[in-house]
Amino acid sequence: MTELYDGITQEDWLVELEKTRIPLRKHLYALWAYAGTPGTMLDVGCGNGDLVMRSRQIGIQAFGVDQIDLSGQGHYQDGVYFTHDLRTPFNLTTVEPQISTVDMVICWELAEHIPDYAHGILCDTCANHLHRSDMKHRLIFTSAHPGQGGTEHISSRPAIYWRDMFHKRGLNYLKQESMELALMWSIIDSPLYWLSANVQVFERG
Numbered sequence: 332m333t334e335l336y337d338g339i340t341q342e343d344w345l346v347e348l349e350k351t352r353i354p355l356r357k358h359l360y361a362l363w364a365y366a367g368t369p370g371t372m373l374d375v376g377c378g379n380g381d382l383v384m385r386s387r388q389i390g391i392q393a394f395g396v397d398q399i400d401l402s403g404q405g406h407y408q409d410g411v412y413f414t415h416d417l418r419t420p421f422n423l424t425t426v427e428p429q430i431s432t433v434d435m436v437i438c439w440e441l442a443e444h445i446p447d448y449a450h451g452i453l454c455d456t457c458a459n460h461l462h463r464s465d466m467k468h469r470l471i472f473t474s475a476h477p478g479q480g481g482t483e484h485i486s487s488r489p490a491i492y493w494r495d496m497f498h499k500r501g502l503n504y505l506k507q508e509s510m511e512l513a514l515m516w517s518i519i520d521s522p523l524y525w526l527s528a529n530v531q532v533f534e535r536g
Contacts, residue, residue, distance in 0.1 A: 341398075341399050341400065345379055345399065348378045348379045349379065351523060352379065352381050354521040354522055354523045355381065355382060355439075355523070356381065356382070356385055357519050357520065357521050358439075358516055358519070358521060358523065358526055359382050359385060359386070359437075361512075361515050361516055361519050362437075362471060362512065364515070365511065365512055365515050366435075366467070366469060366471075366508075366512075367467075368389065368390075368391055369391060369433070369434035369435035369468075370391065370392060370434050371391070371392045371393070371430065371433035371434045371435070372386055372391050372392070372393040372394070372433055372434065372435045372436070372437065373393070373394050373395070373396070373423060373433045373435075373436050373437075373460050374386075374393065374394070374395040374396070374437050374438075375396055375417065375421075375436060375437070375438040375441065375453070375456055375457055375460075376396070376397055376417065376438055376439065376440075376441030376444075377395025377396060377397045377412065378397055378399065379399070379401070380395050380397070380401045380411075380412050382395070382437070383395035383411060383412065387411065392430075393411070394411055394412075394413070394423060394427065394430070394433075395411065395412045395413070396412075396413045396414075396415050396417065396421055396423075396456075397412075397413075397414070397415070397417070398414065398415065398416050398417060399414070400414045401414070402414070410426070410427060413426050417441070417445065417449070417452070417453055417456060418445060418446065418448075418449035418452060418453075419449075419452065420452055420455065420456065421456045422459070423460060431460075432459075432460050432461060432462045432463065433460055433461070433462065433468075434462060434466075434468050434469075435468065435469055435470075435471065436457050436460050436461050436469075436470045436471070437470075437471045437472075438453075438457050438470070438471075438472050438473070438474075439471075439472075439473045439526065440473055440474065440475060440525075440526070440529070441453070441474070442472075442474035442475075442486075442488070442493070443474050443475035443486055443487045443488075444486075445486060446486055447486050450486070450488075450496065451496065454493075454496045454497055454500055455500065457470055457472065457497075458470070458497060458500035458501065458502055458535075459500075461502070461533075461534075461535050462535070463535055464535075467534075468534065468535065469505075469508075469532055469533065469534055470497070470502060470532070470533040470534070471512070471530065471531075471532055472493060472497075472530070472531050472532075472533065473525075473526050473529040473530045473531070474487070474488065474493060474529055475487040475525065475529065476488070476489055476490065476528070476529060490529070490531055493531060494531065497533050501535055501536050502533040502534065502535055502536065503533060503534050503535075503536045504531060504532075504533055505532045505533065505534055508532040509530060509531050509532045512527075512530055512532060513527040513528070513530050514527070516530060
């Protein structure tokens with residue numbers, strides 16, 4: 332059995348992720364209703380890959396990367412899901428040469444599972460894949476805050492910690508958009524209430 336970042340096995344984590352499959356879709360659909368659907372998207376820490384699959388079904392050129400090996404899953408497609416240890420640098424061009432940056436990067440409730448020493452590497456992965464242009468391209472980031480319950484949270488940090496990390500990488504925190512998306516997420520029918528408490532929206536400066 333494969334052991335992941337924080338000691339849980341891949342098999343056990345897939346069981347945990349299955350419990351959030353439908354609620355996470357609702358949050359993704361609400362994000363699109365708020366921000367519009369991107370042409371390209373990267374899900375950093377895509378888990379069971381469901382959000383990537385849903386995105387592909389409506390025509391978004393979406394990709395997912397996670398330490399979980401999804402090759403045994405029914406929806407797996409070569410060139411769409413990439414198995415990678417996100418404690419180390421990841422570059423989409425090494426596996427998809429035609430794509431270097433995307434319209435939207437999402438990274439939801441992953442960072443608290445990554446040890447402190449690799450936080451900068453994770454932030455590089457998110458920031459480096461976001462388009463550099465004047466168009467409305469966004470990083471939608473959530474991470475557990477200190478004291479939040481959850482499975483195997485080894486390094487929860489306050490929101491300001493991540494804002495500083497992304498600011499150092501050329502991204503600006505968008506307070507108004509973060510508040511508006513948090514409000515939208517808070518009123519949808521979902522048990523994942525912590526997402527609205529943790530969401531932060533960034534753009535490249």
